[in-house]
Amino acid sequence: MSDSTTAQVSPSPPPEPPQPSNAFERWRRKLMLVTGLGVTEQERLADLRMHQTRHCEKTKEYLMNYSPAVVFMLKHLKESGCEVPKSNVLCAPCDLTRAGGFTPDPGAVVLCSGHFFSESHMEHTLVHELMHMYDHCRFKVDWSNLRHHACSEIRANSLSGDCRYTRELRRGFVSFSKQHQACVRRRAAMSVAANPACPDAKTAEKVVNEVWDSCFNDTRPFDEVCFNPIALFGN
Numbered sequence: 745m746s747d748s749t750t751a752q753v754s755p756s757p758p759p760e761p762p763q764p765s766n767a768f769e770r771w772r773r774k775l776m777l778v779t780g781l782g783v784t785e786q787e788r789l790a791d792l793r794m795h796q797t798r799h800c801e802k803t804k805e806y807l808m809n810y811s812p813a814v815v816f817m818l819k820h821l822k823e824s825g826c827e828v829p830k831s832n833v834l835c836a837p838c839d840l841t842r843a844g845g846f847t848p849d850p851g852a853v854v855l856c857s858g859h860f861f862s863e864s865h866m867e868h869t870l871v872h873e874l875m876h877m878y879d880h881c882r883f884k885v886d887w888s889n890l891r892h893h894a895c896s897e898i899r900a901n902s903l904s905g906d907c908r909y910t911r912e913l914r915r916g917f918v919s920f921s922k923q924h925q926a927c928v929r930r931r932a933a934m935s936v937a938a939n940p941a942c943p944d945a946k947t948a949e950k951v952v953n954e955v956w957d958s959c960f961n962d963t964r965p966f967d968e969v970c971f972n973p974i975a976l977f978g979n
């Protein structure tokens with residue numbers, strides 16, 4: 745270094761404070777993150793996200809091994825030539841408007857860590873996204889075609905357990921008649937309306953109505969809605 749002033753005042757590093765044991769340091773750090781004292785909001789959020797993602801990964805692992813509905817879907821995807829490895833089901837933070845997503849190429853599912861209020865909520869979301877994957881694999885869906893998209897949403901919402909009665913109650917919808925179908929219609933139209941190819945919510949509703957009969961009654965790979973393992977074993 746040519747600047748002698750800098751060289752002169754450059755202090756030697758201060759003596760290191762005595763190092764606390766690792767366990768103590770981890771505990772102190774956790775306490776800071778929980779209380780928010782001594783850490784920034786960003787650090788706190790990062791810690792929360794890490795915790796939520798770890799929890800999501802653990803639940804995902806469990807569901808992919810033991811949920812009858814998830815195992816059923818994975819089996820049928822494999823038999824259709826579209827095996828889904830665990831690495832293609834990802835836990836990640838997302839914006840708050842969604843619980844999961846599906847990307848056709850490569851076939852991957854995202855589970856929005858931190859969004860799930862129960863294990864069965866995550867199970868229904870995973871089955872929903874795997875149903876889109878199944879449709880993509882079997883029927884070569886064109887996702888920019890609103891009729892194709894609507895059809896897959898009707899099937900995914902109807903067969904995944906998304907519209908089970910208890911789930912609907914939680915959302916504040918308490919009418920009893922045709923509750924399941926009304927829920928499927930509403931949720932399918934919402935998803936189609938979010939398709940960039942869809943001009944407005946009215947169009948989404950219209951397209952859902954147009955394809956309703958053939959898609960609602962198409963329960964593949966489940967034989968009938970009542971044989972859906974979510975209906976049989978889900979909580």
Ligand SMILES: [Zn+2]
Binds near residue numbers: 872876897935
């Ligand atoms: Zn969907």
